[in-house]
Amino acid sequence: MSLASQAKDVTFDSIPIVDLGNLDKVALAREVRTACIEVGFFYVKNHGIPGQIVSNVTSSIARYFALPSETKMKLHHKTTPNFKGYSPLLDANIDPTNNGDNHEGYELGWEALTPPNGNSLDEKRLNDGEMSGANVWPSEADWGTPEEAKRFREDMLAYYHEAVRVGRHLFPLFALALELEERYFDDKTRNSAAIMRALHYPPQTGPVDDRTVGIGAHTDFEFFTILWQQPGIQALQVLNASKQWVDAPSIDGTLVINLGDQFARWTNDVFKSTVHRAINRTGAERYSIPLFFGTDYDVNIEPIESCVSSDRPPKYPPVTAGDYVKQRLRDMYHSEQ
Numbered sequence: 001m002s003l004a005s006q007a008k009d010v011t012f013d014s015i016p017i018v019d020l021g022n023l024d025k026v027a028l029a030r031e032v033r034t035a036c037i038e039v040g041f042f043y044v045k046n047h048g049i050p051g052q053i054v055s056n057v058t059s060s061i062a063r064y065f066a067l068p069s070e071t072k073m074k075l076h077h078k079t080t081p082n083f084k085g086y087s088p089l090l091d092a093n094i095d096p097t098n099n100g101d102n103h104e105g106y107e108l109g110w111e112a113l114t115p116p117n118g119n120s121l122d123e124k125r126l127n128d129g130e131m132s133g134a135n136v137w138p139s140e141a142d143w144g145t146p147e148e149a150k151r152f153r154e155d156m157l158a159y160y161h162e163a164v165r166v167g168r169h170l171f172p173l174f175a176l177a178l179e180l181e182e183r184y185f186d187d188k189t190r191n192s193a194a195i196m197r198a199l200h201y202p203p204q205t206g207p208v209d210d211r212t213v214g215i216g217a218h219t220d221f222e223f224f225t226i227l228w229q230q231p232g233i234q235a236l237q238v239l240n241a242s243k244q245w246v247d248a249p250s251i252d253g254t255l256v257i258n259l260g261d262q263f264a265r266w267t268n269d270v271f272k273s274t275v276h277r278a279i280n281r282t283g284a285e286r287y288s289i290p291l292f293f294g295t296d297y298d299v300n301i302e303p304i305e306s307c308v309s310s311d312r313p314p315k316y317p318p319v320t321a322g323d324y325v326k327q328r329l330r331d332m333y334h335s336e337q
């Protein structure tokens with residue numbers, strides 16, 4: 001049966017959990033396919049990221065966001081050519097009908113933990129298309145000690161590389177879920193763009209203006225997102241086909257995977273890029289870490305053959321992944337960058 005004929009809109013009431021430890025690849029791919037067609041979101045367990053790396057990055061993030069606002073503002077993303085760095089509260093506005101997203105963020109991309117030959121602009125990043133370019137890091141003076149500065153960079157990059165490893169593991173699984181050859185995405189993900197954002201959502205208690213939520217209703221722009229969310233704090237919600245918000249709670253030991261608009265374009269919307277938002281009404285600080293995983297930016301996104309039929313003609317014109325993401329980022333920040 002073609003994938004095009006399997007497309008459907010489902011009023012799901014929970015998000016499925018997929019066990020990456022399952023050695024039966026065919027069964028695993030089937031589970032992923034169902035989750036992608038019906039929900040566009042799933043949790044993964046047994047992803048292999050060591051707990052210590054996760055706890056290090058989360059404590060580093062909390063320390064970073066506790067720095068004085070003037071210090072964080074020195075690395076405002078508008079001072080960089082590629083959106084890296086800090087974005088303050090209400091700076092981004094992902095839902096144009098809203099007043100701004102009530103979170104602050106810090107964004108980084110690919111960087112070797114130990115730069116080869118002392119050169120931080122290594123070959124991989126130079127090849128990474130128009131969104132490439134150096135990360136920016138708070139200085140030793142910003143942190144107060146060289147150890148703190150070093151620790152922050154190491155904790156962030158250690159998690160980054162682990163999450164990228166999980167992402168690389170998922171591409172063949174997605175290929176199988178699409179009934180393609182397992183290696184289908186290999187030549188499209190040689191220098192995969194992977195942008196990580198550390199996010200801080202201050203608590204919003206009392207009456208909350210619906211137009212100033214943590215992050216407004218949106219779909220992600222990239223291929224898929226790997227999201228770590230802080231345990232014990234409910235904030236993320238996912239919209240089902242009947243326009244009901246379904247909670248996506250943090251589940252210990254799991255990561256959330258959600259498909260982005262690039263994936264929806266590859267699959268002519270057979271696989272869903274589902275609307276979601278986050279509101280932190282818990283009274284406690286919330287941190288989360290999405291990592292947006294893409295194909296190489298020079299790859300042209302065109303629908304996979306089996307996702308197109310006479311009943312389901314192509315919905316989107318072809319576009320390169322890089323052009324697409326850059327335009328979406330400009331829209332989000334109302335930027336001319």
Ligand SMILES: O=C(O)CCC(=O)C(=O)O
Pocket residue numbers: 197199215220227229235236276277278288289290
């Ligand atoms: O913080 C979250 O749980 C969601 C973040 C998100 O959806 C995004 O950054 O695109």
Ligand SMILES: [Fe+2]
Pocket residue numbers: 218219220276
């Ligand atoms: Fe998102």
